[in-house]
Amino acid sequence: MCGATAAREEVHSRFRAEAMTVAALRPYWEGLFKEKPFFSYHRCATCGLLYAPYFFDADELASLYARMAPNMEVVSSDAIAATQRGYFAHAAARAELKGGYLEIGPDVGHIVGEAARNGDFEHFWLFEPNRAIHRDLLDAAAGRPATLLPDMDDLTAVPDASIGLAVMVHVLDHLLDPLAMLEQIRAKLRPGGTLMIVTHNERSLLRRVMGTRWPPFCLQHPLLYSPATIGSLLTRAGFGDIAVEASRNYFPLDFVARQAAWTIGMKPPRWLPLPRRAIGLKLGNMITLAGVPRQPAAARRAKRLEAVS
Numbered sequence: 601m602c603g604a605t606a607a608r609e610e611v612h613s614r615f616r617a618e619a620m621t622v623a624a625l626r627p628y629w630e631g632l633f634k635e636k637p638f639f640s641y642h643r644c645a646t647c648g649l650l651y652a653p654y655f656f657d658a659d660e661l662a663s664l665y666a667r668m669a670p671n672m673e674v675v676s677s678d679a680i681a682a683t684q685r686g687y688f689a690h691a692a693a694r695a696e697l698k699g700g701y702l703e704i705g706p707d708v709g710h711i712v713g714e715a716a717r718n719g720d721f722e723h724f725w726l727f728e729p730n731r732a733i734h735r736d737l738l739d740a741a742a743g744r745p746a747t748l749l750p751d752m753d754d755l756t757a758v759p760d761a762s763i764g765l766a767v768m769v770h771v772l773d774h775l776l777d778p779l780a781m782l783e784q785i786r787a788k789l790r791p792g793g794t795l796m797i798v799t800h801n802e803r804s805l806l807r808r809v810m811g812t813r814w815p816p817f818c819l820q821h822p823l824l825y826s827p828a829t830i831g832s833l834l835t836r837a838g839f840g841d842i843a844v845e846a847s848r849n850y851f852p853l854d855f856v857a858r859q860a861a862w863t864i865g866m867k868p869p870r871w872l873p874l875p876r877r878a879i880g881l882k883l884g885n886m887i888t889l890a891g892v893p894r895q896p897a898a899a900r901r902a903k904r905l906e907a908v909s
Contacts, residue, residue, distance in 0.1 A: 601644070601651075601778070601779055601823075601833050602644065602646050602647040602649070604644055604645065604646035604647065606646065607642035607643055607644050607645055607651075608642060608643055609640055609641070609642050609643075610641055610643045611640070611641045611812060612638075612641070612812075613635075613636070613638045614637075615637040616637060616639075616640055617637040617639045617819060618639055618652075618654040622656070622660050622663075626664070629819055635813075637819070638652075638821075639655050639819070641817070641824065648826070648829050649829045649833075650802050650823065650824045650825075651823035651824075652821075655822045656819075656822075661776075664819075665729070681710050683849045684710035684769070685710070685714055686847070686848050687711060687767075687769060687798060687847070687887060688711050688714035688715065688718070689714075690845075690887055690889070691765060691794060691796040692718060694891075695793075695794035695796070695889075696764050696765075697715070697719030697721065698720045698721060698722070698764050699722060699762060699763055699764030699765075699790050699793065700721060700722055700723045700725060700762045700763040700788075701715050701719065701721040701723070701724045701725065701763070701764065701766075701767075702725045702727075702758060702763045702785070702788060703724075703725075703726055703727070703766070703768070704727045704768050705727065705729075705769065706728055706740075706767070706769075707728070707730075707733065707769075708733050708736045709726075709733075709736055709737045709740030709741070710740070712724060712726065712737060712741055713740040713741075713742070716740065716741050716742040716744050717742070719764075719765070721744065721764065723747070723762075724744055724745065724746040725746075725747050725749075725757070725763070726746060726747070726748045726749070727750075727751065727755070728748060728749075728750065729750045729752055734748045752771075759788070761787075761788070761790045761791070762788060762790055763785075763788045763789045764789075764792075764793050764794070765793065765794050765796070766785050766788065766789060766794070767795075768785075768795075768796070768798070769797075770798055770799065770800075771797075772797055772825070772830075773800060773821045773822075773824055773825060774820055774822070775822075778823070778833060779833060779836060782795075782834065782837035782839070783837050786839060789891075789892040791894045791895065792891070792892065792894040793892045794889060794892075795839065795889070795890045796888070796889055797887070797888040797890075798847055798885060798887050798888075799824075799885065799888070800821075800824055800825070800886075801825070801846070801884055801885060802826050803826040803827065804883075804884040804885075804886075806883055807884060827888075830888050831844060831888075834888070839890035839891065839892065840890070840891060840892070840893060841889075841890065841891040841893075842888065843888070844886055844887070844888045845886065846882040846885070846886055847886055847887035848882050849883055849885055
């Protein structure tokens with residue numbers, strides 16, 4: 601994020617991923633409620649970012665993600681949809697829902713559907729590497745003009761200064777070069793446009809309670825953010841009007857109980873006699889909104905000077 605190299609180690613797993621081969625790590629690539637190795641995280645002495653100085657390279661990551669099975673964890677689709685509706689409502693309270701819509705990693709398109717139903721977007725630009733769900737994304741766009749592309753790193757197809765709302769939900773902490781991606785998105789946003797990001801919060805109470813068992817400490821995350829470091833990153837990328845809040849996520853009661861068992865060191869059972877009703881909790885994630893000024897800084901200064909004279 602800042603180019604510095606001085607850092608100190610802050611957290612590591614019992615079996616360090618950096619001491620293992622890629623082949624040995626494959627069995628640990630997926631799964632939530634089990635002990636697994638992860639790459640040791642260091643704290644940057646300059647900017648404070650928590651990151652793994654040793655990590656998979658791009659080719660190794662592509663191979664691992666290609667073999668990743670569909671997510672069959674116990675969080676129901678209804679709970680996921682409720683969480684995503686909340687994300688969109690948070691963005692809609694601030695963003696102008698017009699111009700283009702850009703989402704990186706939209707999965708099956710819960711937020712895309714909300715944007716199609718509640719916004720007045722001219723075109724949907726959706727970057728999703730899983731081609732198997734492209735049909736679902738087109739359905740979510742509900743007939744609005746849409747372009748689906750599998751490469752999440754290259755946004756050149758999107759016209760500059762055209763996007764009213766850009767969205768990244770649990771994507772930024774998977775990227776090897778987040779600053780480069782945010783600079784691309786900044787160029788695509790129109791004046792007054794908004795970027796919404798959802799990430800884990802490594803300064804959350806849940807992280808302190810769970811220690812090394814905190815689920816975001818995993819092989820998929822080369823870096824993890826706090827309100828301070830994500831704000832600094834967005835500022836470096838040219839964004840302003842940055843606001844960070846705890847996000848509300850919906851979880852079935854049995855999932856919450858399994859999470860609690862895992863936290864205290866018990867192996868959670870595969871099934872619990874609890875209702876599947878989802879409850880909303882602010883549980884270790886954060887939602888960040890950032891914007892692009894409606895006018896360049898020079899123009900705003902000139903306008904104020906004219907008013908004074």
